[in-house]
Amino acid sequence: MFTSIKYVLGENLRNIYRIYCIAKYELLADMRDSKFGIFWNFASPAIQVLTYWLIFGVAWSRKPIGDIDYLPWLVVGYAAWWFVQPCIQSGCSAIFSKTNVITKMKFPVSVLPATVCAKEFFNHCCMLLIAFVTLLLCGHGPNFYWFGLIYYALCSFAFVESVSLILSVLTMLWRDVRKLVTSLMRMLMYFSPVIWECHFADSIPYHDILNFIMKLNPVYYIVNGYRDSVFYYKGFWQHPTLTLYFWAVVLCLFAVGCMLMYKFKRKFIDLI
């Protein structure tokens, strides 16, 4: 287990420039595809958020959550989700989409999930900018606790990297994994506090068990972490149990991902 973790970590660290370059030029190629290029990196998440806000915020007239209006609350949560969701989804095909490269040259396959995450991280930054603008317009000025966002961005990067390590290998073994994940992502979104707070009221039976189950979802920690930093003046040290649990989960996932990657590193070409 430790050899595999060492192997994957080492390969990723040695190839940081390679990861950066691949991510950068893939983004650039995406932008060249369309006339407006980088505009869409901002527009598509903005339109998504607008849709959710129109439906849940305006049409269903949601009350403010706590003392925060629904729109800023949604934007921050969605910013976190806009990193997790595309990473996991395209992380599935991280290796598969690079078939032509790994069959034709000696290539460190284990860096591929990281390239996907790095690429999506750029989109995440675009979305964060949108979120900042919205926050300022809604009257939430920056404060010291906003630096917590850096920590939570790191958390989410570790999480999505581990998940896409696993999923990219599983997709190579069994192509259906990608379809399965695409379908499950929607479910995961509704079971994460992205558009609702994932908190069952006291009137619902078994509400404390349900609330506990909701907290087991690692995405819960990430999304709520973003919100804690922005609205609630809370740092990650203020809920140590959840922090410990989250990192334990991430480390387990990462270890499993490394073991899978190590085991199959030279078999991928035969699995295509």
Add this chain to the structure above:
Amino acid sequence: MDISNYEKNEYAVELKHVSKIYKLKKKEGEPKGSEMFYALRDISLQIKKGDVVGILGTNGSGKSTLSLVLSGISDIDGGTMAVNGEQALISINTGLNNQLTGLENINVKGALLGFNKKKIQEMTEGVIEFAELGDFLYQPVKKYSSGMKSRLGFSISLALDPDIFIIDEALSVGDKGFANKCLDRMMKLRNEKDKTILFISHSLPQVRGFCKTGLWIEGGKLMEMGPIDTVCDHYSEYVEKLNSMPAKEKKELLDEKFKERLIVSEKKSFWSRLFG
């Protein structure tokens, strides 16, 4: 791998009873389970350091599989393989992005090949000079003709500096002038830098002119290895014999060859692959 390893050993590559097995899909209507197929079967060979080996064989005989195995991309299923030194497969069109310009693609492919920033900056000029693309360098690669694409791809690959070059039908692209230029460059590598070169090509004159040793694979098995002219003669004799055969006889022979390479086994499930 360290270079001293390459210098120390007499042989650049040593294969002992190497086999490579591929899985085949069953034809419809047959019982479930997959068939295995020997892509390479019991190949033993030694390639001396500084040798230039031409690999010959008809289509589907396992040449490309051998190149994948030798370059360390594909894992072997049996036998032992020792490669002393660093090897690289020269692949032309891989890693070029159609949306980006030629100049940007030098960075893309350079990064894919694992060069650092400094090395890419250093090599860029040489690549531009060698590829002779002119102002097309600033056009997206999707606008390139296939010959131009190969020029760019090959020029970037030349920046690699391994001990063992593996070239899979790489020089058969581009116009004659460029092919000759590439060949000249490879000759220079061969003569000056004491590199080992494995060269796969269907062009017999090219192979005869360039290589010292011939290696002929047929049906996944090693047929002959020896001085290039002898092997080339035997190979062309075989191809002519095959071509002069009546169609039916030829088909029977090929079918028989195919059956020899099959191994029948039961299906392995997803879970057994994961934990097996």
